[in-house]
Amino acid sequence: MTDDDEAALVRAAQGGDTLAMNDLLDVLAPYVARICAPIAFASGPDAAQETLIAVFRSLRSLRDPRALRGWVRSIAVREAVRAAERDARAVPMDITDRPAAHDGELSADVRDQLARMAPAQRAVLVLRELEGLSEEQTARLLRVAPGTVKSRLHRARDTFRKAWTA
Amino acid sequence: MTDRLEPDPVQRLRVMAAGIPGAHVTERVVPAPFDVVWGVMADLEGEFGSFQPDMKSVRVTHRRDDRLEVLAHGHLGFRARFDVVLRPGWCWMQSRFLLIGMAAVPAGDRTRVALTGGTRVPGRAAIVPIRVRHETERAMLRLAQRVAER
Numbered sequence: 001m002t003d004d005d006e007a008a009l010v011r012a013a014q015g016g017d018t019l020a021m022n023d024l025l026d027v028l029a030p031y032v033a034r035i036c037a038p039i040a041f042a043s044g045p046d047a048a049q050e051t052l053i054a055v056f057r058s059l060r061s062l063r064d065p066r067a068l069r070g071w072v073r074s075i076a077v078r079e080a081v082r083a084a085e086r087d088a089r090a091v092p093m094d095i096t097d098r099p100a101a102h103d104g105e106l107s108a109d110v111r112d113q114l115a116r117m118a119p120a121q122r123a124v125l126v127l128r129e130l131e132g133l134s135e136e137q138t139a140r141l142l143r144v145a146p147g148t149v150k151s152r153l154h155r156a157r158d159t160f161r162k163a164w165t166a
Numbered sequence: 167m168t169d170r171l172e173p174d175p176v177q178r179l180r181v182m183a184a185g186i187p188g189a190h191v192t193e194r195v196v197p198a199p200f201d202v203v204w205g206v207m208a209d210l211e212g213e214f215g216s217f218q219p220d221m222k223s224v225r226v227t228h229r230r231d232d233r234l235e236v237l238a239h240g241h242l243g244f245r246a247r248f249d250v251v252l253r254p255g256w257c258w259m260q261s262r263f264l265l266i267g268m269a270a271v272p273a274g275d276r277t278r279v280a281l282t283g284g285t286r287v288p289g290r291a292a293i294v295p296i297r298v299r300h301e302t303e304r305a306m307l308r309l310a311q312r313v314a315e316r
Contacts, residue, residue, distance in 0.1 A: 013185075016290035018260050021185055022251050025178060033171040049177050056185030 001027060003066060010065035021056065028052065031069070032076045034130070038114055039080035039122045040087070047083040051076040073131065074141050077123050084119030113163050117156060124152040175255035175269035176280040182258070182267055183282050188293035189265075192302040193280040195273055198313045203277040204255060204270050206313055210236060217308035218266065219301055262288060281305050 001009075006027065012020035032051045037044035054075050062071055114122055120142070127138040128149075135153075139146040173181060176193065183189040196203050206213045215221045220240045227247075228235040234250040238261070246261040259266040266283035281302045284293040 013291070016287075016292070018182065018186065018265055018291050019249055019251065019258065021182060021291060022258050025181060029172040029178075037171055045171060045173075048171070049173055049181070052173065052181040053184040056181050059185055 007065035035076040036080040040083040043083035047080040051079045081119045174271045179269040179280045188295040190298045200272040200277045
């Protein structure tokens, strides 16, 4: 699906076509899951569901249909970090709660290292490495200083390096 | 960790309903296997009229993959052309004046079912919020009865 197709789908959904909403859900569900799973782990599906509900509830407020992915991404990251932090307060992260092997994005080694990081650090990694955002874009989305993104990314990469050279 | 990363059909229905002001979701576990329950729900030309209130008969006029066009007749004489998405566990129907959503997922040897729908605000993703809960609960009750008769 091209960006134009996706924008047309958003416009149709905003105009009241619920079949376009159905098709938009087909497009967004895997995208949201891909963002939420590596940040929120066991609560990834819950975070994804909360994200999709928030997106569909506010879809009419999205002025520029071409901004869809960035808008959805910011909601997904916020929900995923919130869910992961809630989990971390409730019980310490269990390494077995990491994303399943069939998630198609992450190898077992990467998942193990991600499980040892704080949710906000995982969010930086997902945005920089999976989503390809710049440090400035990542900082804006997470509402932190660019220097914070840089230091979190440095620590995350350092964690991987130490794990694999040990 | 659950194996499921994307929403199941019942969760999809709740997402759709979130984007449709006035929509109400009725959810219930029906004590029969998924194949039996979905066999009734997805049989648009046969069983659909037996549990959906005010729906007398449905005829599929066009089908391509999971997209259908159907012509529905109501007990009060109305006719409506619906555009439909029909997949295992998922059915979404839209006409100019009606919206109907049905979802089902296996729950052990039983089936979790969710229904939504009602009179559409013409041309909009919104439902007139009159008797919506009553109608979906009535449809759920009739569906459970129809499944039990099988």
